[in-house]
Amino acid sequence: MSLWEYANPKKFMGWTGPILPWAFGAAGLCLVVGLFWGFFLTPDDFRQGSTVKIIYLHVPAALMAINAWMMMLVASLIWLVRRHHVSALAAKAAAPVGITMTLIALMTGAIWGQPMWGTYWAWDPRLTSFLILFLFYLGYMALWAAIDDPDTAADLTSVLCMVGSVFALLSRYAVNFWNQGLHQGASLSLDKEENVSDVFFFPLLVCIAGFVLLFFALVLLRTRTEIRARRVRALQLSEVR
Amino acid sequence: MPVLSNVSFDVEAGLALILRGPNGIGKTTLLRTLAGLQEPVAGTCDFPADQAAYASHADGIKTALTVRENLAFWADVYGNTVPDAIWDWFDLADLRDRFAGTLSAGQKRRVGLARLGVINRKVLFLDEPTVSLDGFSVKLFSNFIRDQHLANGGIAVIATHIDLGLDEATTLDLTPFAAADFGPSDSDEAFL
Amino acid sequence: MPVLSNVSFDVEAGLALILRGPNGIGKTTLLRTLAGLQEPVAGTCDFPADQAAYASHADGIKTALTVRENLAFWADVYGNTVPDAIWDWFDLADLRDRFAGTLSAGQKRRVGLARLGVINRKVLFLDEPTVSLDGFSVKLFSNFIRDQHLANGGIAVIATHIDLGLDEATTLDLTPFAAADFGPSDSDEAFL
Amino acid sequence: MIALLLRDLRLATRAGGGFGLGLVFFLIVVVLVPFGVGPETAILSKIASGILWVAALLAALLSLDRIFALDFEDGALTLIATAPIPLEAMGLAKATAHWLTTGLPLTIAAPILGVLLQLPNSGYSIVALTLLLGTPALSMIGTFGAALTVGIRRGGLLLSLLVLPLYIPTLIFGAEAARRGTAGLDATTPLLMLAGITAGCIALLPFATAAVLRINLR
Amino acid sequence: MIALLLRDLRLATRAGGGFGLGLVFFLIVVVLVPFGVGPETAILSKIASGILWVAALLAALLSLDRIFALDFEDGALTLIATAPIPLEAMGLAKATAHWLTTGLPLTIAAPILGVLLQLPNSGYSIVALTLLLGTPALSMIGTFGAALTVGIRRGGLLLSLLVLPLYIPTLIFGAEAARRGTAGLDATTPLLMLAGITAGCIALLPFATAAVLRINLR
Numbered sequence A: 001m002s003l004w005e006y007a008n009p010k011k012f013m014g015w016t017g018p019i020l021p022w023a024f025g026a027a028g029l030c031l032v033v034g035l036f037w038g039f040f041l042t043p044d045d046f047r048q049g050s051t052v053k054i055i056y057l058h059v060p061a062a063l064m065a066i067n068a069w070m071m072m073l074v075a076s077l078i079w080l081v082r083r084h085h086v087s088a089l090a091a092k093a094a095a096p097v098g099i100t101m102t103l104i105a106l107m108t109g110a111i112w113g114q115p116m117w118g119t120y121w122a123w124d125p126r127l128t129s130f131l132i133l134f135l136f137y138l139g140y141m142a143l144w145a146a147i148d149d150p151d152t153a154a155d156l157t158s159v160l161c162m163v164g165s166v167f168a169l170l171s172r173y174a175v176n177f178w179n180q181g182l183h184q185g186a187s188l189s190l191d192k193e194e195n196v197s198d199v200f201f202f203p204l205l206v207c208i209a210g211f212v213l214l215f216f217a218l219v220l221l222r223t224r225t226e227i228r229a230r231r232v233r234a235l236q237l238s239e240v241r
Numbered sequence B, C: 001m002p003v004l005s006n007v008s009f010d011v012e013a014g015l016a017l018i019l020r021g022p023n024g025i026g027k028t029t030l031l032r033t034l035a036g037l038q039e040p041v042a043g044t045c046d047f048p049a050d051q052a053a054y055a056s057h058a059d060g061i062k063t064a065l066t067v068r069e070n071l072a073f074w075a076d077v078y079g080n081t082v083p084d085a086i087w088d089w090f091d092l093a094d095l096r097d098r099f100a101g102t103l104s105a106g107q108k109r110r111v112g113l114a115r116l117g118v119i120n121r122k123v124l125f126l127d128e129p130t131v132s133l134d135g136f137s138v139k140l141f142s143n144f145i146r147d148q149h150l151a152n153g154g155i156a157v158i159a160t161h162i163d164l165g166l167d168e169a170t171t172l173d174l175t176p177f178a179a180a181d182f183g184p185s186d187s188d189e190a191f192l
Numbered sequence D, E: 001m002i003a004l005l006l007r008d009l010r011l012a013t014r015a016g017g018g019f020g021l022g023l024v025f026f027l028i029v030v031v032l033v034p035f036g037v038g039p040e041t042a043i044l045s046k047i048a049s050g051i052l053w054v055a056a057l058l059a060a061l062l063s064l065d066r067i068f069a070l071d072f073e074d075g076a077l078t079l080i081a082t083a084p085i086p087l088e089a090m091g092l093a094k095a096t097a098h099w100l101t102t103g104l105p106l107t108i109a110a111p112i113l114g115v116l117l118q119l120p121n122s123g124y125s126i127v128a129l130t131l132l133l134g135t136p137a138l139s140m141i142g143t144f145g146a147a148l149t150v151g152i153r154r155g156g157l158l159l160s161l162l163v164l165p166l167y168i169p170t171l172i173f174g175a176e177a178a179r180r181g182t183a184g185l186d187a188t189t190p191l192l193m194l195a196g197i198t199a200g201c202i203a204l205l206p207f208a209t210a211a212v213l214r215i216n217l218r
């Protein structure tokens, strides 16, 4: 029995059903612990004051916004190569979650920007490339919505996702070139010098784990919903004459 | 979702097949599948793919080009030239230099059919080719199919609701092949 | 430029007139003129203008609306409601809640014709109403015209290339009325 | 007329109906401008209100060709024209539907997108107010333009061309009012002019629209 | 392929073909901007090269939906797809026709319209050069977008939404090079990047276009 059989819609519904509550439970636990720890048990930063605590929402959301697109890219490739319906639907299901993460990152960033930089928005490369990512998500979802036939929609959105990924990378580079910017560099790099201090770091890790689990649970849930919707559609089609 | 099932036929060179059946039975679907424009749920078609051509009401006539320019374009695409006789075959001699946009419905249809004489393919799939044609034009069309196409060893599969008066044709009524229950298609089936 | 000349006819309530003639003779032109969509070069038409309705292949069916929503819209515009019997008259009962975009050519045509049953006008001008209909649907249409429309004192002027099987109809062949020389039109004449 | 308005709104919100796309176009133009002119806050905040107006105008413009063209192509327009609704009412219904699906959402979105262009704080309410006053005129003028070009297949660009000069007065007074308001100056005069233009358009243009439709359907 | 290119060019230059409309749209956007942002020379000349790029991009964008949609509606696309031309060649022919009727005229017109925006003297040649290098990429990307949305009626706005994010790198490097050149700075790096993007698009996108067309015509 190959691994692919778990991707058959019926099997998929079967094995994901029991997992779902656990996934949500674990996500909730991590988020509660991480956020509580981060918000109430860490000291205020000496420069940034209490606003630094936005980091516990901002960074995990920003990471997941990018990872969601990666996941869609992989799922699209699987659909194009193996034509597994579940993977196409998983890509479709991940898009709204991804765009929400992007929005959370943008909005927490904007709220953070007001005290830090004195403005809600600056054309900083990091922020700008998130705005572009937001546009990519929008286009991807609009294309799904505009096409009636599910297989055609899956094919076209997959191609768009691949071509889009190339252009998203290009934009990232272009935007860096275009403006130097105010934003922090990567603080989670292995190079210890640059990292934020440990007090902030560990609760941040827990929050990131929470967001990863939340993303996983939401995508599972939405994929299941999409599968059910396809089943309804199939039933309706077989009903008409 | 399957529309037809168990349809099967052979057509020999020089012969035509007329598809009949009530509205919505799946004539258009069958022809598009044969022409390779959509994929069959199951089954195979076997003919030289580079000899096939498809035509429906939507005949791609550009209203801003003249009749002659329209036909010349298709000839070019297929690497042919426009045969002089074409103007007689479809009674287009007088309309040659008119812009296609100013033609009546039937005149435009005749131009669309004349494309078939220009591209010179052996296997034709025609979907209701005589829509909006009058009796005289229908006869022009039948004569073209008989004398120019079939006589040169061509094959034609034609869906139509009217009588074309083609003796060389066998008729296939699709009614008995209607897919029993319109079951879900391959891709939908996985979800049931 | 004049297409037809000296055409003249009366149709009485409860009767139909069938227009015939080869492609390009001017049937569409005549019907559009009668329906008030273009102006005659010369001549008059005399009937209660607020009782007229025109229909051609382009039947304004919105693909993104269901069949029922489509008909309900037209009923609304004309201040009527959709009669329940309409689903039987045009054999649409099963298609009622389908999006019009998913219908086959003939099914869509039937919806277009059902509009005539909804708007409830006395004088109908129909241009090739049976394009892409099969024999059964043509009969549905003839029955509708005969039993619902003409029987209630309606009038219908129908351009068609096929036989509708309407006994109440007189036929008018337009061939003899073709305008002699396609002379210049009124507005061009001033420049000659 | 209500039937027509409701149908148009329903069509707009169905799949492929294009509701919201005008909004997205607006967003995109606003995002593009900084890429073009560069990221400096000082310059951006000076041109912000003007760019918002130009972008809103372009977004409205681009959704115009849907007003009549779809109905024309499938024959519905001919049928509606022979139905017992005056063409004037039809023009008004079409313009209203266009405004509800385009002008109103743009007005609501403009202040939010102002953030991206570093719009000064004083500008948010005045930009929204001028758009609220001005977009109905854009819809009315646009409907007239759409009626003019209805017979022309894919006449979208021609339509833009015809309509843009007609949009200029609205743009001048709208953008001027927004600019003055943002800079803290008195904006009463351009606001009054803007309101006057809108009132005039609503009162007179339906007749022109109907006349033009009559010619095009002949 | 040549036959298709010639036909498209002929159709574009016939009545109603839309040749020149992109150009006129370009002109109009350039004319509108001063009405929106106000007439001060200092500001205008700073944003001139950027506005020219954004306007050119929008003009190219708006003519995209003609690339395939007309052929799709009247059935020509299906027939061409079953004809003995590879779809890749067809995509390339369509993009070339689009560039010849839109990108090239825009490039030629841009320096002339620069006058209206008070473009500094140093800017004329660099703006033209960047557009000449960049517009082929815009046509290629746009053809891909048009192929994606070909089955969708009046998908014009959706098309814009899909294509605009893809246009951003081209715009950034193009406008950056134009801005640096105008300011007398060194513009080699962005010019090289721009040329690279164009070359990449021409080399790779025809395949994506063909793949997408195949799916849509299925």
Ligand code: HEM
Pocket: A055, A058, A059, A062, A063, A105, A106, A107, A108, A109, A110, A111, A112, A113, A114, A116, A117, A126, A127, A128, A130, A131, A183, A184, A185, A186, A187, A188
């Ligand atoms: C809308 C605005 C913003 C967006 C879209 C945004 C985006 C991001 C992204 C994508 C990351 C993750 C980067 C990575 O790990 O590679 C990040 C991290 C971070 N952001 Fe923001 N940001 C925004 C505003 C701000 C503001 C205003 C501040 C405060 C000064 C800020 C501070 C940080 C910090 C400290 C990190 C963690 C460092 C890191 O992991 O890279 N961000 N942001």
Ligand SMILES: Nc1ncnc2c1ncn2[C@@H]1O[C@H](COP(=O)(O)OP(=O)(O)OP(=O)(O)O)[C@@H](O)[C@H]1O
Pocket: B003, B021, B022, B023, B024, B025, B026, B027, B028, B029, B030, C101, C102, C103, C104, C105, C106, C107, C132, C134
């Ligand atoms: N996109 C679609 N979704 C659902 N059903 C469809 C779709 N397209 C076609 N059908 C259905 O498939 C069946 C076959 O349609 P097809 O167009 O092949 O009929 P046809 O024999 O050509 O009819 P006609 O003579 O009316 O043209 C019809 O019942 C139609 O309603």
Ligand SMILES: Nc1ncnc2c1ncn2[C@@H]1O[C@H](COP(=O)(O)OP(=O)(O)OP(=O)(O)O)[C@@H](O)[C@H]1O
Pocket: B101, B102, B103, B104, B105, B106, B107, B132, C003, C021, C022, C023, C024, C025, C026, C027, C028, C029, C030
């Ligand atoms: N815009 C136009 N310019 C010039 N001639 C035209 C124009 N439109 C139609 N004609 C001509 O007018 C004549 C009448 O056309 P009409 O469409 O009325 O014919 P019809 O009888 O409806 O034909 P069919 O049966 O083919 O539909 C035709 O010869 C046609 O070529």
Ligand SMILES: [Mg+2]
Pocket: B027, B028, B127, C104, C105, C106
């Ligand atoms: Mg059919």
Ligand SMILES: [Mg+2]
Pocket: B104, B105, B106, C027, C028, C127
């Ligand atoms: Mg006719």
